[in-house]
Amino acid sequence: MDIKLIRQNPDKFKEGCQKKNINIDIDKLLELDKKRREKLRNLEEIRAKKNLANKQIRKASVDEKEKIISKMREVDKKFELIKEEFNKIEKEFNSLLLKVPMPPAPDVPEGKTDKDNIEIKKWGQIPKFDFQPKDYLTLMKNLDLVDLERGAKIGGFRQYVLKNEAVLLEQAILKFSLDLLIKKGFIPMRPTVIVRGYALVGTGMFPFGREETYQVDKDLFLSGTTEVPLMAYHSNEIFKENELPKLYVGISSAFRKEAGSYGKDTKGLYRVHEFLQTEQIVICKNDLNESIKWHERLLKNSEEIMQALKIPYRVVNCCAGDLAQGQVKRYDIEAWVPSENRYRETHSDSYLLDFQTRRLNIRYREKSGEIKFAHSLNNTGIASPRILISLIENYQQKDGSILIPKVLQKYIDKKIIRKR
């Protein structure tokens, strides 16, 4: 976060903390900032003195040199003392600043949890079955499409093995979403999923999401979403204005510990430790309207995918309490799950203004020469196996077979999944 903005308008950030239900002491931050700048000024004054003395030393006679050097030794002692104080303050300041959340946009509803999210759109006909519909697990087991028991045997709790047409279906759906987004100008990317800590801090996953993330080495982690490596891809770079926007569609695995979700969705494919996804990323100019425009456009893209698959869904405007630290506004797409008689989240579309780009140091040079932090956005393309849940349930037939959505048929060369 830009400390200057917090200085200018602390109330806005305090309010943001309240709305997002994140407890950060802004007053303490500002106090640390004040102390920090005071010490910094002291340090710089001493440094200026030393620099001056060093210039004099070059031309000085031997006697004078001795004098200056002994004087500088004294100054050095003072310098070390202040430096120590400064470092301590700076460290505390930085760790606090890292936790300040982005205030939510004005059109974000207030609320504490996802129950307070506001439905803004519904699409598709909720299917009316003229038979007793089954849940996806029953359907998949009957058709030998999934093996949860052996999944757990191999990989532990919340692990699974897809089989037969489910494998093809997953590949097809990923490829379909990839193709659709490429047609819209997104550059396909297959990034690393093992990422350094800075990438997770930079995207805002850390510090709050640390327990949610698998650590594989001292400074290497398994990314929980394709967004992380894709955003870190351009860290520390300066674009030319005409190089923006950057549009990427990433495809990769994603890994989540689901540490805080004991008891939730313990069975099945809804909440799992590893999954595949395509993800849309936009890096655009530092302009609120530009961000908003892309936010809506990314939503449209995902809606298009859902509509092509003919899965009934709704869109919710997520409430402030449901937003992550860096998110300014988020839409979730939720797909209809007949067996649960409700919609469940499949996509997450957010804009973050300059939250991530500031942390990752992604900038661009305007035509005027001024350098600014870019804006960033992301949205799911498709996430599997979660999407299979509603797909399979909505497409089930009386005999337990599953129709394959028309747009996927060319990828699988099949119209229906039947018992072998």
Add this chain to the structure above:
RNA sequence: GGAGGCGUGGCUGAGCGGUCGAAAGCGCUGGUCUUGAAAACCAGUAGGCCUUUACGGGCCUCAGAGGUUCGAAUCCUCUCGCCUCCGCCA
């Protein structure tokens, strides 16, 4: 995993204890010239922080973090990254 080499501005690349935030070239921007473009010529061209109404002033950064020194791009230590060779290998 073993051995060696190397990390300097947008890029190439010089510098190897003080006059170096850094030569030179390329690139880029502006100008002159031109009907226009190119060429040529001239000028400008790293980022960040503190301070200031402003003009300006100061500080930091030569992969990163420490250290030696009055003084570090230059010397030392560690970390990270890249390259080459060997080994292993989807």
